[in-house]
Amino acid sequence: MSMDPVETFRIEAAELLEQIEQGLLDLTHRLTDKDLIDAVFRSLHTLKGSGSMFGFDALAAFTHHCETAFDRVRKGEVPATSELVSAVLSARDHMRSLVEDEVTDAHLEAGEVLLADLRQAVEAAQGGSVATPAAAVPETEVTVAQAVVAEDAPGATSGWKIWFNLPANAMSNGTNPLALLAELRDLGEATIVADASAVPPLEGLVPTDLHVAWNVTLKTDQPRSAIDDVFIFVMDDMQLRVEPLDSPTDVAVDVAMVEAMTAPEEQIAATVEEVAAPEKTLPEAVSGRKADVAVASAEQKHTKSAESVRVPAERLDELMDRVGELVIAQSRLSQLATASADLHLRSVSEEIERLSGELRDTMMFLRMVPVATLFGRFRRLVHDLARETGKVIELVTEGESTEVDKTVIERLADPLVHLVRNSIDHGLELPTDREKAGKPAAGQIRLSARQAGGEVIIKIIDDGRGIDRDRVRAKAESSGLIEPGQQVSDHDLLQFIFHPGFSTAQKVTNLSGRGVGMDVVKRTIESLRGAIDMTSTAGKGSEISLRIPLTVAIIDGLLVRVGDGRYVIPLAAVEECLELSLEEDLRSRGRSFISLRDKLVPFLRLREQFETGTKPDPHQKIVVISTGSERVGLVVDQIIGDHQTVIKSMSKLHANVATFSGATILGDGTVALILDVAHLVAAGQQKEAQLRAAG
Structure with missing residues (x-):
């Protein structure tokens, strides 16, 4: 049963949105990193194009505005600032709602507000000095860039000569060459000739492979960067040559193209070959070397993509159920074989037991996912809470490669979010208070994971103020959990924090204070057959340990x-x-x-x-x-x-x-x-x- 194309888009859109979020969070620490800026721009561009292709018009329109704003950052017209990055992060959340939910007037109104905030952030950034990206152009391309800098400006040339060749697997991967040609036509008057010189004989033709390249004469006042934007989807995998149309060979090329369009079939290959391979200039030599690298890279990527297959999680769950039933049936067979004197039956039983054990282990391995998929989502949470609370927070993660059953990961997400929020709200102090206490201004939240036998131990550690035991005891006494003056061990005292309705917060905030959550955290952990424990040192911080089984199947x-x-x-x-x-x-x-x-x-x-x-x-x-x-x-x-x-x-x-x-x-x-x-x-x-x- 094939997957709905719209659902496939939603899955891929979720991955693109995750890439955008992680790229933006990295950018908050390296605002001048050109590679990060380019990566975020490419993801926005891909999301816009794919959304338009699958009928998500509201998403495509909204993303277009974000892409336009970020394009100015990419071109160095506007510096990346923390306010601008935060505005794009908020816009990214709106994009997710446009992907997941049915679009309403409320969505459109919210989008207008976010775009207004984005424009304001761009204008504020433009008011400052324009940052020069730290990642400079490679030294081998500096001369080429200098040579065409004047030609890249609008109006500096009457047009461009373009030759491009997509990888053989382009169409099978969803790239439509006709859409690229249509985008080039949108830039100006275009004469397009197909280069069929690489088409193999019929007996060697693979129908799903692309063998055609294209020569395009484009008359336009648009800069070179506009052409690059057309191919931004596939830039890493293709061969592309672009020259100004004002070169001495213009007339000859145009005549050759027109003649090629009307020439007999046997002359087309020779004519196109002559047009597509003039004497190389320096820019062509550099782009040729880049194209060779791009082809090698494309082949590697194609090989890697062939090594993995996207499988819906529901199918893994169904397969796990079948494996479970097989294990039960094998157990029954083993019991019957043990009671029987038939040696052949015992032999078959032992063989099936071995195979079912291997199948079970393989199935368990397929369901395992690294904790990094869980820890990664906290970067955004910490970023948002730092802006909301005015605290400086450093997130440190350890043991991200530790693997846990995907079901465990899914059920751990909400409890961990609550524990991290609590550590930030109750534990970490404001920068001024930390400096008075002789601590660094930045508070630290540490998430660590390690495997111990059949369990994984996840710890949430902060270096904040620690837990006020007197306040916990006073709250426990006022709630009737203990008698005044009753002797209670430190472990049991801290466990009161997980009691329903228990909160020591002096005021209710957006983060905590209502006494709900910690009891739900404990119930969730225990429902996973796990355990939760807490230790705390006054003035130095707290540590919460979760012991979770690797699998629940x-x-x-x-x-x-x-x-x-x-x-x-x-x-x-x-x-x-x-x-x-x-x-x-x-x-x-x-x-x-x-x-x-x-x-x-x-x-x-x-x-x-x-x-x-x-x-x-x-x-x-x-x-x-x-x-x-x-x-x-x-x-x-x-x-x-x-x-x-x-x-x-x-x-x-x-x-x-x-x-x-x-x-x-x-x-x-x-x-x-x-x-x-x-x-x-x-x-x-x-x-x-x-x-x-x-x-």
Whole structure:
């Protein structure tokens, strides 16, 4: 089933808008970087052209005005300023709404306001000195540029001689040569002759490849830059030669072109070849070398594009579901083979188990995306918040290559946005306050990610004022969460911040203060079977750590039995397994601690937690699990073994049962519940605290 062309455009437009945003954010730090300016201009030009092609007329019209303003920056007529960049960033957000939403009168009115702001920013920038782009023209082209500088001005020449050749894959990639020729006609009177000298014999002809080049005689007072703008879409991939029309060969060329248009077919190749290959001037020699490089670059790009395929995310999700069903079926086959004496059946079962395992690993790899896709969106957020709050903010990212399941990335986006906003609003001080405290004027927000076993650890660190524990305690007491004077550990005190409706902000702002958000953050993280922790040092800053599983689809689990029920413990959280005899179980009643390498570890009797009503097995086992530095033991009756666990979400009826994070289907068709490790560890630590307090 083919994808709707409009939806394809929307996907490509989203990528272009992302490139525009990242380019503009880079430009805020390097306002004179010509390469960045050119890249943003090209993206705007591409978006305008593609929008017009697919019927997004409002988008094309609005983007045209932004492109025109940015073209003045590109040509050095107006310097790039932070205000101008911010105006284009706001315009970029409007472009996104024109792509995603149905265009209304409100959209058009908002666009007019943004264009007015953009014009004002351009006029303000023009009032200052014109910045000279830092990225100068390469030394090999300086002489050429100087030679044609007078000719580049409007009216300096009566026209241009143009020869261009697009790459062979141009049309298959969506480039329409006729549209380029139409744009050249819009610049003035154009005589166009096709150069068919490179067309191969019929037996060697590839119908989808482009073999024709074009000679154009253009009579116009437009400058050379206007011609470059026509080919800006494909400039990197094509061959282009442009000469002033006033050269001595003008008449001969024009006559040759006219004769070529009426000549017999066998004479066309020779005539065009003669026209297209006059004695080379210096500009042609340079452009020829550039064309060779461009062709090589085009071939490399074509090779790279052939190595990747765009696949809708929904298809990956469907494929993941099929792989999950295959894993369940393989588990059933393995169980039947184990109970059978047929060696051939066992052999086939083992082979299918191996193949399904490899398919599962490959599928998991396909779903993995780097954290950079998540961290990248915070550059814009920090930029906007810095302007809104008046704070100077430096964003530092680490471990961007760490990969996580795409579903996890999608569900982490909103919680991370809230945490970063909170760190900026509550944590970072104003520049004057930071300087009084002996800190740099610029506050720092650090986002880091690293993989640890089957988890990824994401940290949000700021170097701000830290958390005022007295204010947190006062708020907790006034909310009735603790009694006045009650002893509370530092960890538990900071956890109150994640309680619903809890806020220590003295006033409500656009960023925070209403007491909503942090509890939603915690629920979202826990719904991913993750955990959230916070540490803070007064005057030095705060650190929030998120521990998230790499995937939420298929995991390796440890299958255990408690009473008559079977349960799955995520294998990534399992540290070790110990035996607990019936005598030791009776001896530890009331203590619920085991000594593990000279350290006391609390443990929970799952038989009691689940109220199975069964007697314990003679040789119980303790499965020691951990989340970070916290450890707890789980007493089970039997360890059955490893199990490839396809995670199924709980029904709405059981969604609030905190002990379990999901369910899976076993080989015999029965259901096993997956234990929520974070919740069990928290329960064990709470029980430990109660026992210590009682002791």
